[in-house]
Amino acid sequence: MTTTLPVATTASPRAAAPLKHRSAVRDVVTMTRRETRRSLRSVDGLITAFALPVLIMIVFVVIFGGAISGSTDGDYIDYVVPGVLVMCLGMNSASAAIGVSQDMTTGTIDRFKTLPIFGPSALWGHVIASVVRNLASAVVVVLAAVALGFRPDAGIAGWLGFLGLAVLAVLTFTWISATLGLVMSVEAAQSVTMIFLFLPYLSSGFVPVETMPTWLHGFSENQPFTPVIESVRGLLMDTPDAGTLLAACAWLAGFLAASILAGSVTYRRRTAR
Amino acid sequence: MNDPLIEVRGLHKSYGRHPVLRGVDLDVRRGEIFALLGPNGAGKTTCVNILTTLVRPDGGTAAIAGADVVRQPGAVRRSIALTxxxxxxxxxxxxEENLVMMADLAHLPRRAVRRRAAELLERFDLADAARRRVSTYSGGMRRRLDLAISLVADPEVLVLDEPTTGLDPASRTQLWEVVRSLAADGTTILLTTQYLEEADQLADTIAVLADGRIAARGTASELKALVDDDRVRVTFDDTDGLTTARERSFAGIAGLTEAESDDKQLTLTLPTSTPVHTIREILARAERDGLDIAAVSVVKPTLDDVFLALTHRPASPATSDRDRQEARR
Structure with missing residues (x-):
């Protein structure tokens, strides 16, 4: 009476259809344009991308700086700018969670999935737009830092290294956020920003780990933000450490691979809520 | 015309231990408007999600234009559009940006993209608002844009999931006109609705989905013929009159045992195959007992009656399928 479908077919269904790489690229470009528009036209997004990181830096350097460094000779700014930079890359990437979650709620992602397009191009659009937005934001933060007295010692190689690490970090942070956005309500997705706001505080980004309570040392020394921020500091101050850089890249690449996998699978399975 | 464009056989789907579809069969002919009518939670959205390749069925088959939704999703996606x-x-x-984006995603030749967007804006009466952000649009305008977007790639089949939910009556009528004109141009339309009037107004064929099965299918008049009795509705001035009539005065009138008594509307509705006879009897009894009657009317069967008879529960727009999905998670 009822015919049962084979649950898994051996040949991938899409392998039969000719998937042209050019159209996949066009899909991702279209989605990137969409996300860029969303960022540029949202007051919230612009504030998070440009005003907030600069304000946070001013708070740390001008207001807390004197007390934290125990003096006002200006060294603390060189210590804290890498922490602020990584924190702002994280917070900026987190807005992907809100965007994806909105698209899930409104059925927009469902509609994309009924189109004969390259599967997760909507997620890649978020990720690429996020890289562009973050690099723009990082430039503003660095310029503001220099204006406040930040004096990096990096040469060309150091800056290129920083650029590479920043792109890797943004890819990872955005994929994590986009994946969370697929399963979270819009309200819950707002809180993804908090992860990227608070975890850096518990690293060596703002104060040295040794000054924290001993029970926190284990976490702070071994959590991913510590090697990432230490690496940025090393690259910008021209004191890079291969081990730290390796640890940072391993953490980021691991999270990136895991979240691309989880995100792509979830994208295919979830329908609108 | 001979082969159905959409062919569904024995479709099953459960979420956890909750069965949503338990053997759905559908045949939609090319060029027709087909309405899937059902109360909330009947499985309409699940059907739509399977047909549009969003959800895999647990059992059964579904094919659109000969392409299987599980094995050939790419081919299915090229012939359908979902609203x-x-x-x-x-x-x-x-x-305009929304339309251009969808035209790009439909892989229209680059030169054709803007032309197609302009055409659709014109057709859906949105040309004046083309350069305004959608956040300034009314609900009706958004719905029209939504439909225009679905039509970018000129789909063979347009799937509309509750297209008029939340629209005011004027926008609803306008949307019906658009749907009719699309069908007239040869697009096959599968729509789901919980509004009987909508199915009655639009559809060539209606299938009633209840508890995960197709309870009935046919044209609106065929479905109405399933409920063959007329009914006589008596309205009273007060509850006392209603009670007296129900308990004493009307005793023995054919149909009283199956009558529906409504204490709020103060009505008593009796099914009958001979309405004139029933009315004469009612008036005679009222005269005899000095009972005041406000009105007597004959009620023809509506799709509501079919709906009630088939599903044994009232159609209430209080909760949507979506709420139900939400509750499951």
């Missing part, structure tokens, strides 16, 4: 329950248009883009 979901809420207008899935980007608020932060203008109407």
């Amino acid at each position: 979901g329950q809420y207008a899935s248009v980007d608020e932060f883009q203008t109407g």
